[in-house]
Amino acid sequence: MTLLALDAGGTSTRAVAVTGAGEVLGYGRGPAGNPTAAGIVPAADAIGGAAGAALAVAGSADVAVVAMAGEQTETFREEVTARLAAYGVRRVVLDHDLLALFCSGTPSPDGYALIAGTGTVAARVVDGELDRVVGGRGWLLGDAGGGFWIGREVARAVVAALDGQTGPTALTPLVLDALGVGTGSADPDGAAGRASAIRQVVSAVYARRPVALAELAPLAFAVPDDPTARAIVVAASRALADLVDAVRVPELEGPVVVGGSVVVRGILAAPASLARDLVPPAGGAPVVAVPDGLVGAAVLALRHTGATVDAATFVRLRDQVLAAAPAPV
CATH class of the missing domain: 3.30.420.40 (ATPase, nucleotide binding domain)
Incomplete structure (x- = not known):
């Protein structure tokens, strides 16, 4: 056969x-x-x-x-x-x-699963079958901690920094480069240059499909010592831990199998300087990452x-x- x-x-x-x-x-x-x-x-x-x-x-x-x-x-x-x-x-x-x-x-046959890529979803598995599934509601209604969610937070943080609402962040040049944004002949550190960059960022983001913001998610992991990026990643790890907690029950231990770029290549691969602040996706349970x-x-x-x-x-x-x-x- x-x-x-x-x-x-x-x-x-x-x-x-x-x-x-x-x-x-x-x-x-x-x-x-x-x-x-x-x-x-x-x-x-x-x-x-x-x-x-x-x-x-x-x-x-x-x-x-x-x-x-x-x-x-x-x-x-x-x-x-x-x-x-x-x-x-x-x-x-x-x-x-x-x-x-x-x-x-x-x-x-028993345990838990978490996917954190562009979106997020978690499940409890009992006797080889899905017993409870939480998440997977899409970028508009859920997916906290996923690629879209992180990418949106990155873009919002950069716009706020350029607008003077917050302090500077190392994410700004990364996002401008990723979106192909320049400041032209204006002073990039001056009011005119920042205003030009904001207009271009807004235009670039709204010209694409909303879920394309997930492409900016890896930038949050690229500058682990930047306070703004760190806060975004820590919040994402907390959201993913909450998602797994929503399907966990005391009587079922089992491994937690995880997949998706955010959790496998992002959170689990974070440098020690960042990892110490992250919330583990499964508490103290063993975590198995798969491609x-x-x-x-x-x-x-x-x-x-x-x-x-x-x-x-x-x-x-x-x-x-x-x-x-x-x-x-």
């Missing part, structure tokens, strides 16, 4: 083909496979392309598990099913990316066939998937 596992994200789609014993047969990658980000047909096409690459050796698969965020509509299911039928897939399962993320970090949900999608594919994924199988599968995937650039 050959199984197909896919992690369909808003930026890219990753796929692996595995045997019923958990041996990796191939890897594939494609563009965004999330219908909210890419549209239903382009997302289904991306999933089909990644699946074809992963099945280059095996040729066909019996069962496919697609891990994804957002609404799993019947129309999207039909489009994906049609693409995967070309590879012999008879059964398509759409699973939540949070569950796949959790299963990428541990073979345990994505692809390993977990493969675990779920095996479980959907009735297979038991013990610790040894999980480690072998994880190591093979990570070895098959190209190194990030």
